[in-house]
Amino acid sequence: MNCCLSLEHLHNEPRLVQELQAGNEEAFATLYRHYSPILYINVLKIVQDPAIAEEIIQELFTRVWQKKDAKGIVENFSGYLYRIAQNLVHDFFRRLRRDQQLMKRFGSIATRNYEDVEEQFYQKQSSEILQKAIDQLSQQQKKAYELVKTEGHTYKETAEIMGISPFTxxxxxxxxxxxxxxxxxxNINLLALLIFVFCLAGRHLS
Known part of the structure; x- marks a missing residue:
C-alpha cells in the first residue's frame, strides 16, 4: 500500500530512548526531529488538514514526554509512537462525528482510499468489519465474491461452479x-481508522 511512508528506526534509538527516559531533552529533540516529519505526512494523508495533522503530532510528542517512563518503549519505540498516533487519530474520528462539514469532506477522502484498504483486507484476511460487509450480500453475490476473492478462482471457474455465465x-x-x-x-470512522492502521501497520514498526 503506498498511501503512507514507513517509520524507519534510528541506529542509536535504544540509547536515545533511555536518555529520554532519564529526562534528556536533547535526546527527546533528536527523536522528535526524526519521527515527527514522517508521522506528520502519514497523518496529513488521512485527515487532509495541515492544522489538524500538526495538532495531532504535537499532542503525540507531548504524551511521549509526559509518559517517558512507560514500560517497553526502549525495545519498540516506533511501535509506541504508532499506538499513540492510532489513539489520537481515533479521537479525531470521534470529533468527526460531531462536525458534519468535516465529515462530508472526509467521506470523499475515505472513499478515494477504499480500493487500497480493500486490497489490504484481502491480503490480511482478518477483518471482522469486512466479514460483516460480506455477510450482508445476497447469497449469489456472496458466493461469487468468496470464490473469486477468497478462494482465488477465475471468473470462468466461478461461472462453472455456480452454473452461470462469466458475465453474470x-x-x-x-x-x-x-x-x-x-x-x-x-461506517466512516471505522474505515478511516483502518486506512490509518493499514498505512502504518504493514510497515517496519516492530
Missing part, C-alpha cells in the same frame, strides 16, 4: 464490491 459473475462481483464499499463508507 462479473456483475455479481461489481454489485458485491459496491455494497461492501457502501457499508464501509457508512
Amino acid at each position: 459473475v462479473k456483475e455479481y462481483l461489481a454489485a458485491a464490491k459496491k455494497s461492501i464499499r457502501d457499508f464501509l463508507v457508512n
